[in-house]
Amino acid sequence: EKRDQEEEEEAMAGEKKGLQLLDFWVSPFGQRCRIALAEKGLPYEYLEQDLSNKSELLLRSNPIHKKIPVLLHDGRPVCESLIIVQYIDEAFPGQGAPLLPADxxxxxxxxxxxxxxxxxxxxxxxxxxxxxxxxxxxxxxxxxxxxxxxxxxxxxxxxxxxxxxxxxxxxxxxxxxxxxxxxxxxxxxxxxxxxxxxxxxxxxxxxxxxxxxxxxxxxxxxxxxxxxxxxxxx
Incomplete structure (x- = not known):
């Protein structure tokens, strides 16, 4: 049991559980993600980014475009704002009203x-x-x-x-x-x-x-x- 706990702690240290949003305050693309998260009633950690001095976390999370926003779900990155909004809708189907129509x-x-x-x-x-x-x-x-x-x-x-x-x-x-x-x-x-x-x-x-x-x-x-x-x- 103790070993299981240690392994779990190691895993937690490697990747943070839950949702984190790498964003920049005035970005309309980031704001989409924040509105979608609010509509779904999902708690998340907001991580403001300095776009003139990009963080290691941002560069590692979005190596292709190196841009915000990035949603981290249990440490796994989802990039591009419209894809993030769709992901939020699909990954949490029981939370709030669906954003995309069923038809x-x-x-x-x-x-x-x-x-x-x-x-x-x-x-x-x-x-x-x-x-x-x-x-x-x-x-x-x-x-x-x-x-x-x-x-x-x-x-x-x-x-x-x-x-x-x-x-x-x-x-x-x-x-x-x-x-x-x-x-x-x-x-x-x-x-x-x-x-x-x-x-x-x-x-x-x-x-x-x-x-x-x-x-x-x-x-x-x-x-x-x-x-x-x-x-x-x-």
């Missing part, structure tokens, strides 16, 4: 639109605050089109999954904290261009899982201002 077609649609968010929103938003002149005007036009396309996917639903807050809501909602930054650099209003999307963002903000894990839009705007300075963009 295979609805599930495929949710994944398609989450992939669209991934490919379009962050990149276009970055161009909005990094570029000037004609290139910035092009990014503004694209961002409005992207948001209108997503508003079309939302339709008249309360959430992207209909009545239930689900996978696509989790994937997209962190970017609502960036809307203010996009509006200021792009000189447009989400509420005027996409009123249903703006209303959806307000509904999501009332959820505890979202309210606790998103930072105020002004704080995101300040962060972007700091990034511009560091990158020498004026």
């Amino acid at each position: 295979p077609y609805a599930r495929a649609q949710a994944r398609f639109w989450a992939d669209y968010v991934d490919k379009k929103v962050y990149d276009c938003g970055s161009r909005l605050w990094k570029l000037k002149g004609e290139a910035q005007q092009q990014a503004r036009k694209e961002m409005v089109e992207i948001l209108k396309t997503l508003e079309g996917a939302l339709g008249d639903g309360k959430f992207f999954g209909g009545e239930a807050f689900g996978f696509l809501d989790v994937a997209f909602v962190p970017f609502t904290a960036w809307f203010l930054t996009y509006e200021r650099y792009g000189e447009f209003s989400v509420e005027e261009e996409c009123p249903r999307l703006a209303a959806w963002a307000k509904r999501c903000a009332e959820r505890e899982s979202v309210a606790k894990n998103l930072y105020p839009p002004e704080k995101v705007y300040e962060f972007v201002g700091g990034m511009k300075k560091r990158l020498g963009i004026e």
